Structure formats: C-alpha cells, structure tokens
Amino acid sequence: MPEAFLHKFQDRFVLSPEERAGFLRVFGRERRFEMRQDLVASGSSLSYSNMIVDGLAARYKLLSNGRRQFTAIHVAGDFADLQSFLLHRMEYGVTALTPCTAVTADHEALQRLIEESGNIQRLLWMDTMLEASIHQEWVVSMGRRSAVGRLAHLMCELFMRLKLVRRTDDLSFKLPLTQLELADVLGLSIVHVNRVLSELRRERLLTWTNHVIRIEDWEKLAEVAEFQPDYLSVHIL
Amino acid sequence: MPEAFLHKFQDRFVLSPEERAGFLRVFGRERRFEMRQDLVASGSSLSYSNMIVDGLAARYKLLSNGRRQFTAIHVAGDFADLQSFLLHRMEYGVTALTPCTAVTADHEALQRLIEESGNIQRLLWMDTMLEASIHQEWVVSMGRRSAVGRLAHLMCELFMRLKLVRRTDDLSFKLPLTQLELADVLGLSIVHVNRVLSELRRERLLTWTNHVIRIEDWEKLAEVAEFQPDYLSVHIL
DNA sequence: CGCGGAATTGATGGCGCTCAAGCCACGTGG
DNA sequence: CCACGTGGCTTGAGCGCCATCAATTCCGCG
Numbered sequence: 001m002p003e004a005f006l007h008k009f010q011d012r013f014v015l016s017p018e019e020r021a022g023f024l025r026v027f028g029r030e031r032r033f034e035m036r037q038d039l040v041a042s043g044s045s046l047s048y049s050n051m052i053v054d055g056l057a058a059r060y061k062l063l064s065n066g067r068r069q070f071t072a073i074h075v076a077g078d079f080a081d082l083q084s085f086l087l088h089r090m091e092y093g094v095t096a097l098t099p100c101t102a103v104t105a106d107h108e109a110l111q112r113l114i115e116e117s118g119n120i121q122r123l124l125w126m127d128t129m130l131e132a133s134i135h136q137e138w139v140v141s142m143g144r145r146s147a148v149g150r151l152a153h154l155m156c157e158l159f160m161r162l163k164l165v166r167r168t169d170d171l172s173f174k175l176p177l178t179q180l181e182l183a184d185v186l187g188l189s190i191v192h193v194n195r196v197l198s199e200l201r202r203e204r205l206l207t208w209t210n211h212v213i214r215i216e217d218w219e220k221l222a223e224v225a226e227f228q229p230d231y232l233s234v235h236i237l
Numbered sequence: 238m239p240e241a242f243l244h245k246f247q248d249r250f251v252l253s254p255e256e257r258a259g260f261l262r263v264f265g266r267e268r269r270f271e272m273r274q275d276l277v278a279s280g281s282s283l284s285y286s287n288m289i290v291d292g293l294a295a296r297y298k299l300l301s302n303g304r305r306q307f308t309a310i311h312v313a314g315d316f317a318d319l320q321s322f323l324l325h326r327m328e329y330g331v332t333a334l335t336p337c338t339a340v341t342a343d344h345e346a347l348q349r350l351i352e353e354s355g356n357i358q359r360l361l362w363m364d365t366m367l368e369a370s371i372h373q374e375w376v377v378s379m380g381r382r383s384a385v386g387r388l389a390h391l392m393c394e395l396f397m398r399l400k401l402v403r404r405t406d407d408l409s410f411k412l413p414l415t416q417l418e419l420a421d422v423l424g425l426s427i428v429h430v431n432r433v434l435s436e437l438r439r440e441r442l443l444t445w446t447n448h449v450i451r452i453e454d455w456e457k458l459a460e461v462a463e464f465q466p467d468y469l470s471v472h473i474l
Numbered sequence: 475c476g477c478g479g480a481a482t483t484g485a486t487g488g489c490g491c492t493c494a495a496g497c498c499a500c501g502t503g504g
Numbered sequence: 505c506c507a508c509g510t511g512g513c514t515t516g517a518g519c520g521c522c523a524t525c526a527a528t529t530c531c532g533c534g
C-alpha cells in the first residue's frame with residue numbers, strides 16, 4: 001500500500017527496482033485508527049514515522065480557549081510525521097479525520113535505507129518540499145482568498161491530490177468530515193462554512209452529500225478558486 | 238557569509254570539518270539586489286539557488302486584481318529558492334524586501350556535494366522541514382489568530398530567527414519594510430496594519446521607528462501572540 | 475420512537491475592509 | 505528658498521464579511 005507514495009511523483013522521480021524494493025521493505029506493521037483518534041500527540045518523540053495508506057488524517061495545533069487549526073490534510077501516500085525523524089520532537093498533533101490506516105517506518109530502518117541510497121533521501125526531501133508548497137498555498141488562501149474561494153480551492157486541491165493516488169471516482173471523492181472539521185481547516189466558523197457550502201451548491205459548482213464531494217463544474221470551480229495546480233508539481237488533467 | 242545557514246542548526250547538527258568546508262565551497266559569486274528587485278521570477282527554471290546573506294527577501298504569489306500574499310520572509314542564512322533544485326520550476330516569485338545580497342549555489346555543484354555527503358543532503362532536507370514548520374505556524378496565525386496576535390507573533394518569530402543568525406541588537410532588530418508589505422505578509426489591509434501597530438505601541442509592547450523594531454515587553458508580546466518557539470527548533474533565549 | 479450529533483437558518487454585532495482625505499518627509503527643479 | 509511631486513503613514517466614515525449566539529430541523533442509530 002505504500003505504493004501510493006510513489007504515485008505522487010509519477011514520472012518525475014524513478015527509483016531503480018532495488019531502491020523501490022528497499023523502500024517498500026522499510027514499512028512495518030499496519031495500524032488502524034478510529035475516527036478522531038490521535039495517531040501522534042503533539043510534543044512526543046517517536047522511533048518511527050507513520051504513512052497513511054487509507055482514510056484521511058490531519059495535523060493540528062491548539063490555541064488557548066479551544067481554538068484549533070488544522071495545518072495539513074493527509075491522504076493515502078502521505079507521511080504524517082516525518083518531522084519526528086529529523087527534528088525529534090513533534091510540534092503538532094496528528095489525528096484521524098476518518099477511520100484510517102497507517103503503516104510505520106522505523107526510524108533506524110529508515111536511517112539505514114537512506115545511508116544506502118541517497119536517491120531515496122532525495123525522494124523524501126522532495127516530499128517534504130511538496131508539503132511545504134501546499135502549506136504555502138494555504139497561506140495564500142487564508143491571507144488573500146475569500147471564504148468561497150478558499151473552500152473552492154481546498155476542494156480543487158484535494159481532488160487533484162486524491163486523483164494522483166487513485167482515490168477519486170470521475171469528478172467525485174469521499175470526504176467524510178463534519179463541517180466543524182472543515183471550519184478548522186479553513187480558519188472559518190462552522191456556521192460560515194455551512195453558508196459557503198450552500199453557495200457553492202446554489203451556483204452548481206459542487207455538491208456534498210453522503211460524505212461524497214461531487215464536482216459539478218470543474219472549470220468554474222477552479223476559476224472561483226483561482227486554482228493553479230503547478231504547486232502540486234502535477235501536470236495532468 | 239553562508240555560515241549563517243549553519244548557525245540556524247546550532248548544536249543540533251554538526252558537520253565534519255571537511256563537510257563544512259565542502260559546503261561553504263559550493264557557494265559562488267555574490268550578487269546584490271535593490272529593494273523591490275526580484276531575485277527570481279515565478280515560473281522560471283534555474284541552474285542555481287540563492288542563499289540570502291544580508292538583507293531581507295520574501296516569497297510571494299499574486300492573485301487576480303492585484304492581490305499579493307507573501308508566503309515566506311527570508312533572513313540571512315536562508316535559501317530563497319531551493320525549490321528550483323528539486324522541483325525544477327519555481328511556483329512563486331522571490332523579491333528583495335530591502336537591499337539584499339545573495340550568494341548562488343550552482344545546482345550541479347550542489348548535486349556533486351550531496352552525492353559525496355548524505356549528511357549534507359540531510360542538513361538541507363532539515364532546512365526545508367524547518368521552513369515547512371514556519372509555513373504551518375503562519376497557517377495557524379492566519380486561521381485562528383486575531384490581527385493583533387498575528388502581528389505580535391510575526392514579530393516574535395522574526396526576532397528569534399534573526400537572533401539565531403546574529404542580526405539582533407538586544408531586543409531590537411532592523412525591519413525596513415513598508416506597512417503595505419507587512420500587510421501582504423499578514424493578509425491584512427494596509428490601513429488595519431497601521432491600527433494594529435498603533436495598538437501594540439499604545440500597549441507598550443513594541444515600537445517601530447526608523448525602520449527598527451524594538452520589543453518593549455517580550456513577555457506580554459509573546460503572551461498576546463501565543464508564541465511557542467518550539468516550531469523553530471530553537472531552545473535558547 | 476426517542477436520542478444525540480450534525481446541519482441549517484435567523485438575528486445581531488464586531489473586526490477588519492474600502493474609500494477618501496490629510497499629513498509628513500524627502501527629493502527635485504525652477 | 506519655495507513649489508511641487510512622490511511615497512509612506514495616519515485617521516475617519518461607512519460598510520460588509522464573517523463570528524457568535526440561539527433556535528430548529530435533519531438524520532442515523534440504538
């Protein structure tokens with residue numbers, strides 16, 4: 001299942017068969033998490049990192065009087081906490097947004113793998129750079145996009161990322177979040193998320209029923225979002 | 238001058254004398270940029286990367302009808318566009334916020350260096366992870382902090398980062414930006430930045446005169462900002 | 475059927491935006 | 505020396521987006 005990770009890089013990065021095998025071998029036991037269960041607590045130190053292979057997980061930080069902000073959403077093929085490998089101490093928590101399964105990469109094994117293959121280290125480095133790109137785009141969203149644009153942009157992004165790892169179905173994908181969680185992703189209030197959603201529905205850009213997002217009008221949605229997929233290093237669709 | 242880069246990691250990461258020498262050798266000619274001159278244009282491909290050695294630079298993205306959002310501020314010791322090394326195409330612009338000098342690291346030389354020393358590749362990887370941490374904290378700021386908290390937090394962050402590379406003087410540091418630029422960093426309007434600044438001044442938390450920020454009350458400023466410096470992987474002050 | 479969590483809708487208020495005007499410092503040229 | 509232009513800062517008025525609070529309604533599930 002960790003193959004999803006490799007899908008993200010498509011033809012941009014090819015490993016030799018041995019590297020590929022070595023990479024896949026680094027992943028150990030599979031663990032299952034309930035919705036809302038934390039995979040990793042903020043402040044902890046770990047001897048392994050988690051890669052999501054199914055479901056959605058998210059990083060979050062808490063502020064005083066209960067405010068919460070998600071800083072990243074992880075889909076299949078994403079490392080949730082590679083930070084713990086390099087920086088030794090997590091400064092955010094990771095929680096399961098949906099029932100979610102992860103495989104672990106033991107840090108010592110990862111270390112050995114990297115020493116054998118600088119190529120794989122480069123691949124992991126590239127992955128964190130891609131993450132950084134996404135963070136930056138979120139900064140743009142929160143700073144300069146309207147609530148509608150922000151939501152539209154997130155939906156475009158998730159669609160593209162899920163498509164890369166083959167978790168979409170035509171123009172729709174599973175998104176079993178609550179509106180509260182979406183609010184904490186977007187930096188909005190739950191009530192306003194509701195209204196913005198209804199606006200996108202009214203304009204026939206997308207629907208969200210039974211926990212499934214269906215994009216009704218990709219062109220218009222991308223226009224409202226001012227979505228430029230370059231930052232995902234993707235060149236499809 | 239690229240030594241500033243190494244300061245950031247303090248004792249967390251030590252290179253052997255040879256690695257250190259090799260690392261420093263990779264940097265070539267020094268280039269000087271005027272205020273508001275672009276070091277790198279969005280969309281370009283480069284054969285080298287820029288490390289800031291003096292002044293301030295910033296990444297930005299533009300949206301329709303003139304909106305601009307800075308996604309990162311770079312101080313001495315920061316790579317402005319390491320992205321071009323791994324991803325080949327810049328998806329943001331980099332501009333000089335102040336007169337600014339940079340040294341270039343040729344990609345081919347960088348490549349050779351990395352092949353010799355996985356340790357250095359690890360160091361660079363760590364640097365982009367640190368960047369990602371900062372981006373994430375910005376997301377938290379923009380999503381869940383008030384305008385006052387946001388500005389306070391930025392000042393705390395800049396102070397710590399500049400201190401690490403020895404660009405502070407007691408509790409003050411040079412920050413020769415305009416309020417417009419600050420607005421595009423914080424995702425606020427210029428008018429509101431002005432008001433928020435005057436509030437911090439009124440509360441005697443900081444002053445900003447002659448392009449110098451002076452923190453008058455670190456404790457209170459950090460409290461208003463809810464500043465937790467862990468994300469900078471710094472353990473001083 | 476009844477419960478509880480989530481979604482929706484309405485009312486109200488405030489933070490932060492826009493527009494507009496005025497101020498100040500600085501440089502330039504008559 | 506003054507007139508003028510320019511760029512940045514400051515302040516006020518008014519408004520709108522989005523938050524908060526409070527009801528209801530919807531829906532899945534025991």
